[in-house]
Amino acid sequence: MNRQISLLTMLLAANLTANLPAGAANKAPQSIQEVPFTQVHLTDGFWAPRIEVNRTVSIPSAFRECEKNGRFDNFALAAKNNGCYQTDIKEHQGDFSFDDTDPYKVIEGASYALAAKYDAKLDHYLDSVINLIALAQEPDGYLTTCVTNKCYRLSGWWGRSKWEKINSHELYNSGHLIESAVAHYRATGKRSFLNVAIKNADLVCKTFGPGEGQIHRPGGHPIIEMALCKLYKVTGNKTYLEGAKYFVDETGRCTDGHAPSMYSQDHMPILTQDEIVGHAVRAGYLYSGVADVAALTGDRAYQQALERIWQNMSSKKLFVTGGIGSRAQGEGFGPNYELNSHTAYCETCAAIANVYWNYRMFLATGESKYIDVCERALYNNVLSGVSLSGDRFFYDNPLESDGEHERQRWFGCACCPGNVTRFVASVPGYMYARQGSDIYVNLYAQGKATIGKVELEQQTEYPWDGKVRIKVSKGGGKFAIKLRLPGWLKTSPVGNDLYTYADKAKPYSVSVNGQSFYPENRDYITLSRSWKKGDVIELDFPMEVRRIVANDNAEDLRGKVALERGPVVYCLEAADQPDRYVFNKYILNTVPVSARFESALLGGVMVLEGQAKQVEQSGEVSDVKFRAIPYCTWNNRGAQPMEVWIAATPLATRLAPLTTLASQAQTFANRGPIQNDAPETAPVDSWAGGTNDQWEPKRSSDTSKPYHYWWLKRGTQEAISYKWQEPQEVSNVQVYWLDFDHYDGDFRVPESWALYYQTDDDQWREVEDHEAYTVRKDCYNSVSFRTVKTKGLKIVAKLQQGQSGGVLEWKVNGKD
Ligand SMILES: [Zn+2]
Numbered sequence: 001m002n003r004q005i006s007l008l009t010m011l012l013a014a015n016l017t018a019n020l021p022a023g024a025a026n027k028a029p030q031s032i033q034e035v036p037f038t039q040v041h042l043t044d045g046f047w048a049p050r051i052e053v054n055r056t057v058s059i060p061s062a063f064r065e066c067e068k069n070g071r072f073d074n075f076a077l078a079a080k081n082n083g084c085y086q087t088d089i090k091e092h093q094g095d096f097s098f099d100d101t102d103p104y105k106v107i108e109g110a111s112y113a114l115a116a117k118y119d120a121k122l123d124h125y126l127d128s129v130i131n132l133i134a135l136a137q138e139p140d141g142y143l144t145t146c147v148t149n150k151c152y153r154l155s156g157w158w159g160r161s162k163w164e165k166i167n168s169h170e171l172y173n174s175g176h177l178i179e180s181a182v183a184h185y186r187a188t189g190k191r192s193f194l195n196v197a198i199k200n201a202d203l204v205c206k207t208f209g210p211g212e213g214q215i216h217r218p219g220g221h222p223i224i225e226m227a228l229c230k231l232y233k234v235t236g237n238k239t240y241l242e243g244a245k246y247f248v249d250e251t252g253r254c255t256d257g258h259a260p261s262m263y264s265q266d267h268m269p270i271l272t273q274d275e276i277v278g279h280a281v282r283a284g285y286l287y288s289g290v291a292d293v294a295a296l297t298g299d300r301a302y303q304q305a306l307e308r309i310w311q312n313m314s315s316k317k318l319f320v321t322g323g324i325g326s327r328a329q330g331e332g333f334g335p336n337y338e339l340n341s342h343t344a345y346c347e348t349c350a351a352i353a354n355v356y357w358n359y360r361m362f363l364a365t366g367e368s369k370y371i372d373v374c375e376r377a378l379y380n381n382v383l384s385g386v387s388l389s390g391d392r393f394f395y396d397n398p399l400e401s402d403g404e405h406e407r408q409r410w411f412g413c414a415c416c417p418g419n420v421t422r423f424v425a426s427v428p429g430y431m432y433a434r435q436g437s438d439i440y441v442n443l444y445a446q447g448k449a450t451i452g453k454v455e456l457e458q459q460t461e462y463p464w465d466g467k468v469r470i471k472v473s474k475g476g477g478k479f480a481i482k483l484r485l486p487g488w489l490k491t492s493p494v495g496n497d498l499y500t501y502a503d504k505a506k507p508y509s510v511s512v513n514g515q516s517f518y519p520e521n522r523d524y525i526t527l528s529r530s531w532k533k534g535d536v537i538e539l540d541f542p543m544e545v546r547r548i549v550a551n552d553n554a555e556d557l558r559g560k561v562a563l564e565r566g567p568v569v570y571c572l573e574a575a576d577q578p579d580r581y582v583f584n585k586y587i588l589n590t591v592p593v594s595a596r597f598e599s600a601l602l603g604g605v606m607v608l609e610g611q612a613k614q615v616e617q618s619g620e621v622s623d624v625k626f627r628a629i630p631y632c633t634w635n636n637r638g639a640q641p642m643e644v645w646i647a648a649t650p651l652a653t654r655l656a657p658l659t660t661l662a663s664q665a666q667t668f669a670n671r672g673p674i675q676n677d678a679p680e681t682a683p684v685d686s687w688a689g690g691t692n693d694q695w696e697p698k699r700s701s702d703t704s705k706p707y708h709y710w711w712l713k714r715g716t717q718e719a720i721s722y723k724w725q726e727p728q729e730v731s732n733v734q735v736y737w738l739d740f741d742h743y744d745g746d747f748r749v750p751e752s753w754a755l756y757y758q759t760d761d762d763q764w765r766e767v768e769d770h771e772a773y774t775v776r777k778d779c780y781n782s783v784s785f786r787t788v789k790t791k792g793l794k795i796v797a798k799l800q801q802g803q804s805g806g807v808l809e810w811k812v813n814g815k816d
Contacts, residue, residue, distance in 0.1 A: 037429030057390030105418030112425035175223030225289025280325030284353020322377025348385030372487030466541030559652035665722035709806030758792030
């Protein structure tokens with residue numbers, strides 16, 4: 001295994017030199033290389049148990065879900081359609097053209113797990129599924145099962161023939177196939193899966209490119225760029241690097257006449273982009289691929305573009321948990337400073353993509369701010385994506401909840417669970433890096449690492465304690481050890497004014513063999529000397545509770561504070577508060593907050609405690625104790641209210657909601673279309689929510705709290721209803737319409753609407769003697785009508801031509 005990796009490293013180094021301009025080879029500084037996860041063995045109390053749960057629970061459970069949900073059956077059916085497999089399976093299963101990527105991701109995770117700890121049963125299982133995948137591949141190398149299986153039910157994705165639609169995800173499937181196959185090859189040395197990937201990559205590079213007879217189009221959903229770079233590193237075949245570079249260059253050009261798309265960052269060429277927009281996972285994967293191409297070709301222009309885009313992301317669109325993507329609509333970015341806690345999307349995959357991208361930015365520059373973002377995402381948003389038990393997953397990771405969020409075992413669109421399995425297994429690979437014989441220590445965790453001929457041993461309780469002891473346990477020589485000074489010890493977490501610490505960090509100290517050292521470098525503490533076996537570095541990073549405040553432009557975070565200790569962001573969860581509620585509390589800046597390790601809680605966590613003020617329903621303020629837990633461990637004790645950003649003043653608090661007619665109702669919406677001539681018959685058969693939670697909208701574009709919207713519906717009739725167990729006397733409704741701009745379709749107040757009530761014989765009839773159904777923006781539209789006694793109310797709205805719409809809040813009133 002070690003021999004393989006060093007061969008690969010040499011191969012890569014040879015290729016890098018080959019790509020440098022003539023004469024530059026001697027002058028250019030050596031590139032920074034990753035230290036593979038297989039060289040880093042963690043024995044800490046934080047990551048090691050999580051990696052073990054990933055190996056023993058998450059990976060097997062994800063494979064079971066793949067089996068249960070027909071993911072492997074789809075390969076079997078494709079193999080049958082290729083004429084090389086016998087099976088009774090007749091129907092292609094699943095709802096997405098990218099369902100093939102679920103098994104690919106879990107195989108990747110399983111490969112990493114195998115490399116870290118050999119397991120014969122798992123090795124054989126992988127052999128069997130890889131064999132099936134190989135049989136599903138068409139003779140020319142093509143591999144997307146829904147297309148091979150001619151599943152026209154999914155034609156909306158892929159069309160009627162291969163490579164017909166840019167959003168078909170065929171190249172996304174190829175990308176994950178390659179990533180997975182490279183991991184399997186590196187872990188086992190077997191070429192079985194790698195050969196499948198090579199055959200597919202050859203077809204991709206033949207089909208797409210600038211030449212005549214080739215398709216001129218970018219990847220659609222990126223990852224093919226990163227994947228082809230990885231395949232190039234393993235095989236040394238330059239065609240793959242050229243292919244990756246082609247997909248990067250083609251982005252935003254629209255050569256084949258397809259419409260530009262902000263959604264997939266295909267709105268302008270990469271070199272002219274300076275703001276991060278669109279689908280967050282696509283953005284993270286695309287810019288990771290661009291960084292790979294930049295590194296392998298030495299092209300500075302790409303790197304400069306990436307630095308501009310990164311500046312925008314990190315200073316205006318990064319959540320304090322390291323997450324990205326503020327909106328559910330289009331699963332992506334909103335405007336600058338849209339950092340709403342409750343409706344934050346922060347997809348687990350997007351946080352992983354953010355680590356990929358930032359790690360590559362570090363490799364390109366050696367700057368610690370990129371690792372600051374990695375560390376923030378790792379300890380917070382990424383880990384929130386999986387339960388402590390390892391078998392439940394979050395898709396979106398909001399920073400605030402009314403208790404409506406709960407992890408699930410699997411999803412129809414199952415991108416996140418598979419991604420977690422492959423990512424958590426690879427975490428040790430982000431700890432160290434090397435540049436020539438110099439060593440970067442980027443992340444701190446107890447364990448051993450073999451870096452060239454040197455072995456380093458870390459002893460630490462990180463992330464619960466900032467004392468780190470690093471011993472040179474093998475080897476030695478003249479080189480530098482660069483110790484990252486974490487962002488959480490500075491004046492701002494990622495070196496800009498998006499977030500700043502409201503308090504001052506205490507000074508840290510460093511010593512070598514007991515002698516204190518006062519470093520000048522603010523990002524890395526560089527210890528350059530002749531190292532010998534037994535040398536000991538001691539870092540003492542004071543791990544105090546720190547208060548973070550956000551830039552005033554982030555409206556939702558005004559008057560609030562986030563608590564952090566080391567790299568861990570904290571939250572208040574209802575279960576830990578005396579009144580089982582969180583939003584009615586505020587924490588004064590002057591109040592001390594203490595930390596205490598609770599070994600019996602949530603697998604053993606450091607909790608924060610102190611005195612909060614609580615606003616009672618009467619308006620009086622009382623003193624209460626509060627307890628905060630690490631954000632990454634929320635929702636492991638049932639669904640309940642939670643907040644990361646805590647009020648620092650009474651104005652930013654919110655009282656517990658009252659019992660109202662609306663709050664007692666269950667909310668439903670229509671799933672299917674509504675007949676134009678009979679809107680009262682609109683079926684309301686689908687669960688909905690967000691309109692009766694009593695968060696008061698500030699304006700029609702206020703999407704900071706839950707609301708109901710009709711995504712991708714334009715100009716149609718849409719319905720939403722309240723249903724009660726018992727009949728209620730009602731005579732007035734107040735409706736606050738949604739109205740905001742989105743790159744993927746705007747939301748406007750409706751053209752018109754009407755209100756219906758449910759009759760005793762379960763028919764719907766329009767209310768009588770009603771006032772005008774108004775569609776005013778930025779206020780409630782109040783409509784009184786003749787009192788009815790009913791078990792249901794239903795709004796049917798006709799959306800404006802070409803526009804979508806929604807409801808922020810809907811109140812119901814009885815006779816006063
Ligand atoms: Zn996902």
